Amino acid sequence: MPGVLQEKVAVITGGTSGIGLSIAHRFVQEGARVFVTGRDAGRLDEAVQELGPAATGVQSDISVLADLDTLYARVRDEAGRIDVLVANAGIVADAALGAHTEExxxxxxxxxxxxxxxxxQKALPLLADGASVLVIGSSNSVRPNEHLEVYSASKAALSNLVHNWARQSRERRFRVNALSPGPTRTPALLRAAGGDADQFAEAVVPLGxxxxxxxxxxxxxxxxxxxSSFVTGAELFADGGYTRA
Known part of the structure:
Protein backbone atom coordinates (compact mmCIF):
# COMPACT_ATOMS: atom_id res chain seq x y z
CA MET A 1 0.00 0.00 0.00
CA PRO A 2 1.51 3.39 -0.98
CA GLY A 3 2.61 5.65 1.83
CA VAL A 4 0.75 8.87 2.54
CA LEU A 5 3.69 10.89 1.18
CA GLN A 6 4.34 8.67 -1.83
CA GLU A 7 6.24 10.60 -4.53
CA LYS A 8 6.18 13.79 -2.45
CA VAL A 9 9.28 15.96 -2.21
CA ALA A 10 10.13 17.11 1.30
CA VAL A 11 12.80 19.51 2.53
CA ILE A 12 13.76 19.29 6.21
CA THR A 13 16.21 21.79 7.64
CA GLY A 14 18.23 20.64 10.61
CA GLY A 15 17.51 17.05 9.65
CA THR A 16 20.65 15.37 10.94
CA SER A 17 19.69 14.59 14.53
CA GLY A 18 16.89 14.62 17.07
CA ILE A 19 13.42 15.64 15.94
CA GLY A 20 14.50 16.61 12.43
CA LEU A 21 16.10 13.24 11.75
CA SER A 22 13.10 11.40 13.17
CA ILE A 23 10.80 13.37 10.88
CA ALA A 24 13.02 12.53 7.92
CA HIS A 25 12.91 8.82 8.78
CA ARG A 26 9.12 8.91 9.08
CA PHE A 27 8.68 10.73 5.78
CA VAL A 28 10.93 8.26 3.99
CA GLN A 29 8.89 5.40 5.44
CA GLU A 30 5.80 7.01 3.89
CA GLY A 31 7.33 7.24 0.44
CA ALA A 32 8.76 10.77 0.34
CA ARG A 33 11.97 11.87 -1.26
CA VAL A 34 13.70 14.01 1.35
CA PHE A 35 16.34 16.71 1.22
CA VAL A 36 17.90 17.20 4.65
CA THR A 37 20.23 19.96 5.73
CA GLY A 38 22.80 20.32 8.46
CA ARG A 39 25.83 22.43 9.22
CA ASP A 40 28.18 19.57 10.08
CA ALA A 41 29.30 17.65 6.96
CA GLY A 42 30.19 14.48 8.84
CA ARG A 43 26.89 14.27 10.68
CA LEU A 44 25.04 15.07 7.46
CA ASP A 45 26.72 12.14 5.70
CA GLU A 46 25.80 9.83 8.59
CA ALA A 47 22.17 10.94 8.47
CA VAL A 48 21.92 10.35 4.73
CA GLN A 49 23.39 6.87 5.15
CA GLU A 50 20.79 6.15 7.86
CA LEU A 51 17.95 7.41 5.69
CA GLY A 52 18.95 5.53 2.56
CA PRO A 53 18.63 6.25 -1.15
CA ALA A 54 15.51 8.42 -0.81
CA ALA A 55 17.56 11.07 1.02
CA THR A 56 19.82 13.83 -0.26
CA GLY A 57 21.99 15.86 2.08
CA VAL A 58 22.83 19.52 1.51
CA GLN A 59 25.27 21.21 3.88
CA SER A 60 23.60 24.45 4.89
CA ASP A 61 23.41 27.04 7.66
CA ILE A 62 19.96 28.63 7.50
CA SER A 63 21.26 31.90 8.94
CA VAL A 64 23.41 32.29 5.81
CA LEU A 65 21.14 33.30 2.95
CA ALA A 66 23.60 32.16 0.29
CA ASP A 67 23.41 28.66 1.81
CA LEU A 68 19.63 28.72 1.41
CA ASP A 69 20.04 29.75 -2.22
CA THR A 70 22.37 26.79 -2.74
CA LEU A 71 19.89 24.44 -1.05
CA TYR A 72 16.95 25.51 -3.17
CA ALA A 73 18.98 25.50 -6.38
CA ARG A 74 19.82 21.86 -5.64
CA VAL A 75 16.17 21.03 -4.95
CA ARG A 76 15.05 22.82 -8.11
CA ASP A 77 17.59 21.03 -10.27
CA GLU A 78 17.03 17.56 -8.83
CA ALA A 79 13.32 17.53 -7.92
CA GLY A 80 11.69 20.60 -9.43
CA ARG A 81 9.32 21.36 -6.57
CA ILE A 82 8.64 21.12 -2.83
CA ASP A 83 5.50 19.42 -1.53
CA VAL A 84 6.44 19.55 2.17
CA LEU A 85 8.77 22.03 3.83
CA VAL A 86 9.78 21.44 7.44
CA ALA A 87 11.56 24.47 8.91
CA ASN A 88 13.13 22.63 11.81
CA ALA A 89 16.65 24.01 12.17
CA GLY A 90 17.14 25.98 15.36
CA ILE A 91 19.64 26.72 18.06
CA VAL A 92 19.77 27.16 21.81
CA ALA A 93 22.43 29.67 22.89
CA ASP A 94 20.90 31.35 25.88
CA ALA A 95 21.14 32.49 29.48
CA ALA A 96 19.07 34.11 32.21
CA LEU A 97 18.73 37.88 32.50
CA GLY A 98 22.04 39.33 33.63
CA ALA A 99 24.15 36.76 31.82
CA HIS A 100 23.28 37.38 28.15
CA THR A 101 25.99 38.11 25.62
CA GLU A 102 25.48 40.01 22.40
CA GLU A 103 27.02 37.15 20.43
CA GLN A 121 10.40 32.89 1.84
CA LYS A 122 13.11 31.50 -0.43
CA ALA A 123 11.13 28.28 -0.89
CA LEU A 124 8.06 30.08 -2.27
CA PRO A 125 8.93 29.70 -5.99
CA LEU A 126 9.29 25.94 -5.52
CA LEU A 127 6.20 25.25 -3.42
CA ALA A 128 3.70 23.06 -5.25
CA ASP A 129 0.02 23.97 -5.13
CA GLY A 130 -1.34 22.66 -1.84
CA ALA A 131 2.11 22.31 -0.30
CA SER A 132 2.39 21.91 3.46
CA VAL A 133 4.79 24.20 5.32
CA LEU A 134 5.59 23.07 8.83
CA VAL A 135 7.46 25.31 11.26
CA ILE A 136 8.90 23.60 14.33
CA GLY A 137 8.24 25.75 17.38
CA SER A 138 8.45 24.88 21.05
CA SER A 139 6.29 24.68 24.14
CA ASN A 140 8.62 27.43 25.40
CA SER A 141 6.67 29.83 23.19
CA VAL A 142 3.88 29.86 25.79
CA ARG A 143 5.61 28.36 28.85
CA PRO A 144 9.08 29.93 28.77
CA ASN A 145 11.98 28.58 30.76
CA GLU A 146 13.67 31.36 32.73
CA HIS A 147 17.07 30.19 31.50
CA LEU A 148 15.93 30.13 27.88
CA GLU A 149 14.30 33.52 27.59
CA VAL A 150 15.70 34.58 24.20
CA TYR A 151 15.13 31.10 22.75
CA SER A 152 11.57 31.17 24.12
CA ALA A 153 10.97 34.62 22.64
CA SER A 154 12.29 33.45 19.27
CA LYS A 155 9.85 30.52 19.26
CA ALA A 156 6.98 32.84 20.18
CA ALA A 157 7.95 34.97 17.18
CA LEU A 158 7.67 31.91 14.94
CA SER A 159 4.11 31.32 16.15
CA ASN A 160 3.28 34.88 15.15
CA LEU A 161 4.88 34.43 11.73
CA VAL A 162 2.89 31.25 11.10
CA HIS A 163 -0.37 33.01 11.96
CA ASN A 164 0.48 35.80 9.54
CA TRP A 165 1.57 33.45 6.76
CA ALA A 166 -1.65 31.46 7.11
CA ARG A 167 -3.61 34.56 6.12
CA GLN A 168 -1.81 34.36 2.78
CA SER A 169 -2.67 30.70 2.22
CA ARG A 170 -5.19 31.47 -0.51
CA GLU A 171 -2.91 33.43 -2.82
CA ARG A 172 0.19 31.40 -1.98
CA ARG A 173 -1.70 28.10 -2.28
CA PHE A 174 0.04 26.43 0.61
CA ARG A 175 -0.89 25.46 4.14
CA VAL A 176 1.34 26.53 7.02
CA ASN A 177 1.24 25.27 10.60
CA ALA A 178 3.44 25.21 13.66
CA LEU A 179 4.34 22.05 15.54
CA SER A 180 5.52 22.84 19.06
CA PRO A 181 7.05 19.93 20.96
CA GLY A 182 7.35 19.79 24.70
CA PRO A 183 10.33 18.23 26.51
CA THR A 184 11.61 15.58 24.12
CA ARG A 185 14.34 12.96 24.41
CA THR A 186 16.88 14.39 21.97
CA PRO A 187 20.67 14.58 22.11
CA ALA A 188 20.50 18.34 22.66
CA LEU A 189 18.14 18.05 25.64
CA LEU A 190 20.08 15.22 27.23
CA ARG A 191 23.34 17.14 26.87
CA ALA A 192 21.79 20.19 28.52
CA ALA A 193 19.85 18.44 31.30
CA GLY A 194 21.88 15.30 31.81
CA GLY A 195 20.42 12.94 34.36
CA ASP A 196 17.86 15.53 35.44
CA ALA A 197 15.79 15.29 32.25
CA ASP A 198 13.62 12.35 33.26
CA GLN A 199 13.05 13.67 36.78
CA PHE A 200 12.09 17.05 35.33
CA ALA A 201 9.56 15.41 33.00
CA GLU A 202 8.09 13.29 35.77
CA ALA A 203 7.56 16.42 37.85
CA VAL A 204 6.13 18.86 35.30
CA VAL A 205 4.71 16.96 32.30
CA PRO A 206 1.16 15.67 32.94
CA LEU A 207 1.94 12.46 31.04
CA GLY A 208 4.90 12.02 33.37
CA SER A 228 -4.69 17.82 7.64
CA SER A 229 -5.90 19.29 4.33
CA PHE A 230 -8.18 21.84 6.03
CA VAL A 231 -5.69 22.85 8.72
CA THR A 232 -3.70 26.04 8.35
CA GLY A 233 -2.54 28.65 10.84
CA ALA A 234 -2.69 26.11 13.67
CA GLU A 235 -0.16 25.46 16.39
CA LEU A 236 -0.14 21.85 17.50
CA PHE A 237 1.41 21.33 20.93
CA ALA A 238 2.83 17.81 21.12
CA ASP A 239 3.86 18.34 24.71
CA GLY A 240 2.21 15.76 26.95
CA GLY A 241 0.08 18.54 28.43
CA TYR A 242 3.13 20.57 29.54
CA THR A 243 1.82 23.94 28.38
CA ARG A 244 -1.51 23.41 30.15
CA ALA A 245 -0.15 22.13 33.45
Whole structure:
Protein backbone atom coordinates (compact mmCIF):
# COMPACT_ATOMS: atom_id res chain seq x y z
CA MET A 1 0.00 0.00 0.00
CA PRO A 2 1.51 3.39 -0.98
CA GLY A 3 2.61 5.65 1.83
CA VAL A 4 0.75 8.87 2.54
CA LEU A 5 3.69 10.89 1.18
CA GLN A 6 4.34 8.67 -1.83
CA GLU A 7 6.24 10.60 -4.53
CA LYS A 8 6.18 13.79 -2.45
CA VAL A 9 9.28 15.96 -2.21
CA ALA A 10 10.13 17.11 1.30
CA VAL A 11 12.80 19.51 2.53
CA ILE A 12 13.76 19.29 6.21
CA THR A 13 16.21 21.79 7.64
CA GLY A 14 18.23 20.64 10.61
CA GLY A 15 17.51 17.05 9.65
CA THR A 16 20.65 15.37 10.94
CA SER A 17 19.69 14.59 14.53
CA GLY A 18 16.89 14.62 17.07
CA ILE A 19 13.42 15.64 15.94
CA GLY A 20 14.50 16.61 12.43
CA LEU A 21 16.10 13.24 11.75
CA SER A 22 13.10 11.40 13.17
CA ILE A 23 10.80 13.37 10.88
CA ALA A 24 13.02 12.53 7.92
CA HIS A 25 12.91 8.82 8.78
CA ARG A 26 9.12 8.91 9.08
CA PHE A 27 8.68 10.73 5.78
CA VAL A 28 10.93 8.26 3.99
CA GLN A 29 8.89 5.40 5.44
CA GLU A 30 5.80 7.01 3.89
CA GLY A 31 7.33 7.24 0.44
CA ALA A 32 8.76 10.77 0.34
CA ARG A 33 11.97 11.87 -1.26
CA VAL A 34 13.70 14.01 1.35
CA PHE A 35 16.34 16.71 1.22
CA VAL A 36 17.90 17.20 4.65
CA THR A 37 20.23 19.96 5.73
CA GLY A 38 22.80 20.32 8.46
CA ARG A 39 25.83 22.43 9.22
CA ASP A 40 28.18 19.57 10.08
CA ALA A 41 29.30 17.65 6.96
CA GLY A 42 30.19 14.48 8.84
CA ARG A 43 26.89 14.27 10.68
CA LEU A 44 25.04 15.07 7.46
CA ASP A 45 26.72 12.14 5.70
CA GLU A 46 25.80 9.83 8.59
CA ALA A 47 22.17 10.94 8.47
CA VAL A 48 21.92 10.35 4.73
CA GLN A 49 23.39 6.87 5.15
CA GLU A 50 20.79 6.15 7.86
CA LEU A 51 17.95 7.41 5.69
CA GLY A 52 18.95 5.53 2.56
CA PRO A 53 18.63 6.25 -1.15
CA ALA A 54 15.51 8.42 -0.81
CA ALA A 55 17.56 11.07 1.02
CA THR A 56 19.82 13.83 -0.26
CA GLY A 57 21.99 15.86 2.08
CA VAL A 58 22.83 19.52 1.51
CA GLN A 59 25.27 21.21 3.88
CA SER A 60 23.60 24.45 4.89
CA ASP A 61 23.41 27.04 7.66
CA ILE A 62 19.96 28.63 7.50
CA SER A 63 21.26 31.90 8.94
CA VAL A 64 23.41 32.29 5.81
CA LEU A 65 21.14 33.30 2.95
CA ALA A 66 23.60 32.16 0.29
CA ASP A 67 23.41 28.66 1.81
CA LEU A 68 19.63 28.72 1.41
CA ASP A 69 20.04 29.75 -2.22
CA THR A 70 22.37 26.79 -2.74
CA LEU A 71 19.89 24.44 -1.05
CA TYR A 72 16.95 25.51 -3.17
CA ALA A 73 18.98 25.50 -6.38
CA ARG A 74 19.82 21.86 -5.64
CA VAL A 75 16.17 21.03 -4.95
CA ARG A 76 15.05 22.82 -8.11
CA ASP A 77 17.59 21.03 -10.27
CA GLU A 78 17.03 17.56 -8.83
CA ALA A 79 13.32 17.53 -7.92
CA GLY A 80 11.69 20.60 -9.43
CA ARG A 81 9.32 21.36 -6.57
CA ILE A 82 8.64 21.12 -2.83
CA ASP A 83 5.50 19.42 -1.53
CA VAL A 84 6.44 19.55 2.17
CA LEU A 85 8.77 22.03 3.83
CA VAL A 86 9.78 21.44 7.44
CA ALA A 87 11.56 24.47 8.91
CA ASN A 88 13.13 22.63 11.81
CA ALA A 89 16.65 24.01 12.17
CA GLY A 90 17.14 25.98 15.36
CA ILE A 91 19.64 26.72 18.06
CA VAL A 92 19.77 27.16 21.81
CA ALA A 93 22.43 29.67 22.89
CA ASP A 94 20.90 31.35 25.88
CA ALA A 95 21.14 32.49 29.48
CA ALA A 96 19.07 34.11 32.21
CA LEU A 97 18.73 37.88 32.50
CA GLY A 98 22.04 39.33 33.63
CA ALA A 99 24.15 36.76 31.82
CA HIS A 100 23.28 37.38 28.15
CA THR A 101 25.99 38.11 25.62
CA GLU A 102 25.48 40.01 22.40
CA GLU A 103 27.02 37.15 20.43
CA UNK A 104 24.57 34.56 21.75
CA UNK A 105 21.52 36.80 21.36
CA UNK A 106 22.49 37.63 17.78
CA UNK A 107 23.09 33.95 16.99
CA UNK A 108 19.76 32.80 18.44
CA UNK A 109 17.78 35.43 16.57
CA UNK A 110 19.74 34.95 13.33
CA UNK A 111 19.06 31.22 13.22
CA UNK A 112 15.66 30.86 14.86
CA UNK A 113 13.85 33.89 13.43
CA UNK A 114 15.76 35.23 10.43
CA UNK A 115 16.81 31.79 9.27
CA UNK A 116 13.33 30.33 9.53
CA UNK A 117 11.73 33.32 7.82
CA UNK A 118 14.06 33.08 4.83
CA UNK A 119 13.81 29.29 4.78
CA UNK A 120 10.13 29.78 4.00
CA GLN A 121 10.40 32.89 1.84
CA LYS A 122 13.11 31.50 -0.43
CA ALA A 123 11.13 28.28 -0.89
CA LEU A 124 8.06 30.08 -2.27
CA PRO A 125 8.93 29.70 -5.99
CA LEU A 126 9.29 25.94 -5.52
CA LEU A 127 6.20 25.25 -3.42
CA ALA A 128 3.70 23.06 -5.25
CA ASP A 129 0.02 23.97 -5.13
CA GLY A 130 -1.34 22.66 -1.84
CA ALA A 131 2.11 22.31 -0.30
CA SER A 132 2.39 21.91 3.46
CA VAL A 133 4.79 24.20 5.32
CA LEU A 134 5.59 23.07 8.83
CA VAL A 135 7.46 25.31 11.26
CA ILE A 136 8.90 23.60 14.33
CA GLY A 137 8.24 25.75 17.38
CA SER A 138 8.45 24.88 21.05
CA SER A 139 6.29 24.68 24.14
CA ASN A 140 8.62 27.43 25.40
CA SER A 141 6.67 29.83 23.19
CA VAL A 142 3.88 29.86 25.79
CA ARG A 143 5.61 28.36 28.85
CA PRO A 144 9.08 29.93 28.77
CA ASN A 145 11.98 28.58 30.76
CA GLU A 146 13.67 31.36 32.73
CA HIS A 147 17.07 30.19 31.50
CA LEU A 148 15.93 30.13 27.88
CA GLU A 149 14.30 33.52 27.59
CA VAL A 150 15.70 34.58 24.20
CA TYR A 151 15.13 31.10 22.75
CA SER A 152 11.57 31.17 24.12
CA ALA A 153 10.97 34.62 22.64
CA SER A 154 12.29 33.45 19.27
CA LYS A 155 9.85 30.52 19.26
CA ALA A 156 6.98 32.84 20.18
CA ALA A 157 7.95 34.97 17.18
CA LEU A 158 7.67 31.91 14.94
CA SER A 159 4.11 31.32 16.15
CA ASN A 160 3.28 34.88 15.15
CA LEU A 161 4.88 34.43 11.73
CA VAL A 162 2.89 31.25 11.10
CA HIS A 163 -0.37 33.01 11.96
CA ASN A 164 0.48 35.80 9.54
CA TRP A 165 1.57 33.45 6.76
CA ALA A 166 -1.65 31.46 7.11
CA ARG A 167 -3.61 34.56 6.12
CA GLN A 168 -1.81 34.36 2.78
CA SER A 169 -2.67 30.70 2.22
CA ARG A 170 -5.19 31.47 -0.51
CA GLU A 171 -2.91 33.43 -2.82
CA ARG A 172 0.19 31.40 -1.98
CA ARG A 173 -1.70 28.10 -2.28
CA PHE A 174 0.04 26.43 0.61
CA ARG A 175 -0.89 25.46 4.14
CA VAL A 176 1.34 26.53 7.02
CA ASN A 177 1.24 25.27 10.60
CA ALA A 178 3.44 25.21 13.66
CA LEU A 179 4.34 22.05 15.54
CA SER A 180 5.52 22.84 19.06
CA PRO A 181 7.05 19.93 20.96
CA GLY A 182 7.35 19.79 24.70
CA PRO A 183 10.33 18.23 26.51
CA THR A 184 11.61 15.58 24.12
CA ARG A 185 14.34 12.96 24.41
CA THR A 186 16.88 14.39 21.97
CA PRO A 187 20.67 14.58 22.11
CA ALA A 188 20.50 18.34 22.66
CA LEU A 189 18.14 18.05 25.64
CA LEU A 190 20.08 15.22 27.23
CA ARG A 191 23.34 17.14 26.87
CA ALA A 192 21.79 20.19 28.52
CA ALA A 193 19.85 18.44 31.30
CA GLY A 194 21.88 15.30 31.81
CA GLY A 195 20.42 12.94 34.36
CA ASP A 196 17.86 15.53 35.44
CA ALA A 197 15.79 15.29 32.25
CA ASP A 198 13.62 12.35 33.26
CA GLN A 199 13.05 13.67 36.78
CA PHE A 200 12.09 17.05 35.33
CA ALA A 201 9.56 15.41 33.00
CA GLU A 202 8.09 13.29 35.77
CA ALA A 203 7.56 16.42 37.85
CA VAL A 204 6.13 18.86 35.30
CA VAL A 205 4.71 16.96 32.30
CA PRO A 206 1.16 15.67 32.94
CA LEU A 207 1.94 12.46 31.04
CA GLY A 208 4.90 12.02 33.37
CA UNK A 209 7.69 11.50 30.85
CA UNK A 210 9.71 12.95 28.02
CA UNK A 211 8.42 12.53 24.49
CA UNK A 212 10.29 10.30 22.09
CA UNK A 213 11.36 12.10 18.93
CA UNK A 214 9.40 9.50 16.95
CA UNK A 215 6.19 10.72 18.60
CA UNK A 216 6.85 14.25 17.40
CA UNK A 217 7.51 12.85 13.94
CA UNK A 218 4.04 11.28 13.92
CA UNK A 219 2.50 14.69 14.60
CA UNK A 220 4.64 16.15 11.81
CA UNK A 221 3.40 13.46 9.43
CA UNK A 222 -0.20 14.42 10.17
CA UNK A 223 0.45 18.08 9.39
CA UNK A 224 2.44 17.20 6.27
CA UNK A 225 -0.15 14.83 4.84
CA UNK A 226 -3.56 15.28 3.26
CA UNK A 227 -5.09 14.17 6.57
CA SER A 228 -4.69 17.82 7.64
CA SER A 229 -5.90 19.29 4.33
CA PHE A 230 -8.18 21.84 6.03
CA VAL A 231 -5.69 22.85 8.72
CA THR A 232 -3.70 26.04 8.35
CA GLY A 233 -2.54 28.65 10.84
CA ALA A 234 -2.69 26.11 13.67
CA GLU A 235 -0.16 25.46 16.39
CA LEU A 236 -0.14 21.85 17.50
CA PHE A 237 1.41 21.33 20.93
CA ALA A 238 2.83 17.81 21.12
CA ASP A 239 3.86 18.34 24.71
CA GLY A 240 2.21 15.76 26.95
CA GLY A 241 0.08 18.54 28.43
CA TYR A 242 3.13 20.57 29.54
CA THR A 243 1.82 23.94 28.38
CA ARG A 244 -1.51 23.41 30.15
CA ALA A 245 -0.15 22.13 33.45
Missing amino acids: NVDLTLAVNIKGTLFTV RLADAAEIAEAALFLASDA
